[in-house]
Amino acid sequence: MKRCVERFLIVTPRIVSPAGVSPRIHQPFGSIIVLTEAKRCGFDVILFDSAVEGLKKNILDSSYNPREIENLEGINYWKTGLRIEEIITRVASINPDVIGLSCSNVSERNEVAKLATALKKSLSSIPLVLGGYEASLWYKEILGNTQFPIDEIPAIDFVVVGPGQPVINNLLLYLSDSTKYDLPKGVATRINNKVVFRGLPRFDYNRYSVADFTLLPKIKIVGRLKPLDFYSYVGNPHAGKLEIILGSKNISYFPITTSYGCGFNCSFCDADKKLRRYKLENVIRMIDAFESLYGIDYIDFMDNNFGGGNQDSRFLAFDILAQIKKSGYQIGFSNGLTFESMAREDHRLIRQFADYGNVRHIAFPCENGNDRILRMIRKPHDIELVKKTLVFSSNVLQKTNREGFFIGGFPKTSGKLAETPQELENTYHFIRYCLEKGFLHQAIFLTLSPVTKEYRFLWRKLYPNASFEHCLFSRKTGIWPYPNVLLDEMHEKVKLINEQLGRLVTRKL
Ligand code: SF4
CATH class of the missing domain: 3.40.50.280 (Cobalamin-binding domain)
Structure with missing residues (x-):
């Protein structure tokens, strides 16, 4: 035809x-x-x-x-x-x-x-x-x-x-x-x-990496020389409420992806399993292209595992950081950094951040307060590594907004017993400990969304006609291993401890 x-x-x-x-x-x-x-x-x-x-x-x-x-x-x-x-x-x-x-x-x-x-x-x-x-x-x-x-x-x-x-x-x-x-x-x-x-x-990947950002919708702001892309204008991107983190409005926000995939294989995460990177010159071209059209106040790395991979991959990550520092940009990692990558080489990544002084926000994907659950979900860290990294970061990155992520509601996974109510409680105590000690500025508790094939089939079998919206937003999932009321209480308790300690939560998920 x-x-x-x-x-x-x-x-x-x-x-x-x-x-x-x-x-x-x-x-x-x-x-x-x-x-x-x-x-x-x-x-x-x-x-x-x-x-x-x-x-x-x-x-x-x-x-x-x-x-x-x-x-x-x-x-x-x-x-x-x-x-x-x-x-x-x-x-x-x-x-x-x-x-x-x-x-x-x-x-x-x-x-x-x-x-x-x-x-x-x-x-x-x-x-x-x-x-x-x-x-x-x-x-x-x-x-x-x-x-x-x-x-x-x-x-x-x-x-x-x-x-x-x-x-x-x-x-x-x-x-x-x-x-x-x-x-x-x-x-x-x-x-x-x-x-x-x-x-x-x-x-x-490197053949196609530079996007044509003229295709983005934009808006003219009085007093601003360049237009703002409309997503920055709306101001509620993946990183959350940036005006709280940065203390200013109409921030030109550039979400950049310098690599694809992760290299790990956590049961609840559908990130591509293979980690691949753009060349440094392509990353720079992306930044320059966005800068020339809209200006950039803040770069948010959307990579799944920015500092991870083999030695070559790490070299590239450090080269990118050096180049960005030279250009004077403020940056953040709202998609999280793996603890494995932060702890490696005696916390080299964190030390580099401290040296450059331009990292305004890091999401720390702690996930859970139990080693047994972390092993079950194939997370590449344990509680000891999380604690060490958080303590080190809180000492050297005092001005960086350090946001901790935690998840509960894991069903039986790979033949291992599902999370218990006591383990959920352990996660709460761990969150409380991290906040009270000042290792984290804020904490977010999420319920497991059954997005991966491993959990999605389980969910779909339980609810053959349920709308897909319930899947991501963890409503009516039914795959959680204990009464939903325990997870509702957990949300409230984490919210309360943030409030009691006067911590501003900069995004709601
Ligand atoms: S380490 Fe993070 S990005 Fe990688 S698979 Fe696990 S949850 Fe996903």
């Missing part, structure tokens, strides 16, 4: 958050780099961020409410952004030849399914391509190979599996003339009711 393919649009869905919690709205980096590559190959590309468009509409017309409350099986969620029918109207006016939809995490599955269904109904001749981390992991189910009907999105024609950059040009060519081009590697589809996927293409 032949068709004219010139304009490629990627639509990101509305943002979902539990009712009462401001949604974190961050740059759709995956969509941007795919659009960048399509643009480089000669296509006309557009990003349409449904959440941002709703917020922009509210700025122009304050009577417009960009937030809808949706009740799903008795639980309220906020959906922030344009309504589905508004998105359809706007997409139709853009007149794309191919529509990409992004699904980067499980909370977006329901929104993406509704949006795809509505798009297919109104614009039935336009191919719908789904991409994003969540879509990659669950492409078979999305294309119909599942025992749970809620998994499937019949309106989706193709799913990009894995990184989209090495795939997008070939896919758009295939869609322009399927008699001339083959279905490319890295793309799954349905043929005769069967899911067809021919494997992943070769991918050189």
Whole structure:
């Protein structure tokens, strides 16, 4: 079949958050780099961020409410952004030849399914391509190979599996003339009711690393020379309330990813298991590109394991830090740093941070207060290592906001007994100890979200029809091994101890 393919649009869905919690709205980096590559190959590309468009509409017309409350099986969620029918109207006016939809995490599955269904109904001749981390992991189910009907999105024609950059040009060519081009590697589809996927293409990360940040929505701020990207303007990114950490407003926030994956294999985390890094010159090009358009006040590293990997990988991490220090940027690590990487070489990473003095925020992924649970979930640290690292950091990084993360609610994992109520209590005592001793400034307690395959199947079997929103936001998961009320109490107790000690919690998850 032949068709004219010139304009490629990627639509990101509305943002979902539990009712009462401001949604974190961050740059759709995956969509941007795919659009960048399509643009480089000669296509006309557009990003349409449904959440941002709703917020922009509210700025122009304050009577417009960009937030809808949706009740799903008795639980309220906020959906922030344009309504589905508004998105359809706007997409139709853009007149794309191919529509990409992004699904980067499980909370977006329901929104993406509704949006795809509505798009297919109104614009039935336009191919719908789904991409994003969540879509990659669950492409078979999305294309119909599942025992749970809620998994499937019949309106989706193709799913990009894995990184989209090495795939997008070939896919758009295939869609322009399927008699001339083959279905490319890295793309799954349905043929005769069967899911067809021919494997992943070769991918050189460094060939595609510099994103075209002109594609980001932006806003002019009075008194500011350069525009602000809209995500910085909204000011509730992954790092949380930056104005509290940095003490100023309208901060130009640049979330950077200098590596992919982790190298470890924790049971609850769906980060890619292999750690791969961008070259230093590409990291610098990314920073320079963002700086020239918007200016940068703060760089937040989104890497899963910034200081980890082998010796070469570590050299690169230290080179990046040195270069950033030279440029004078304030930085943070809201995605956390592994304790293994912080403790290695006599806490070399922490000592380097202390020497440079530019690290404003570190998330410490302590996870749990029990060695048995840490072993069970395959966490690459134990309590002793956590304590040593926190003590060392609190001595040399006094001005860095040190935020501790803890998780409870682990079911039986790899044949090991589930977490007990006593172990949950131990975690509370450990949190209290770390806060009272001043090893941490603030602590966040989370309940396990069953996002990995290991836990997701368990959840889906218990709740075959439950909305996906419950999965990420840990509502109605049922896989927790003891009454939910214990976890609710734990949330309250951790909140209280932060308050009693006068600690500001800078993000709500
Ligand atoms: S160490 Fe952290 S990023 Fe790596 S797999 Fe474990 S939880 Fe995920």
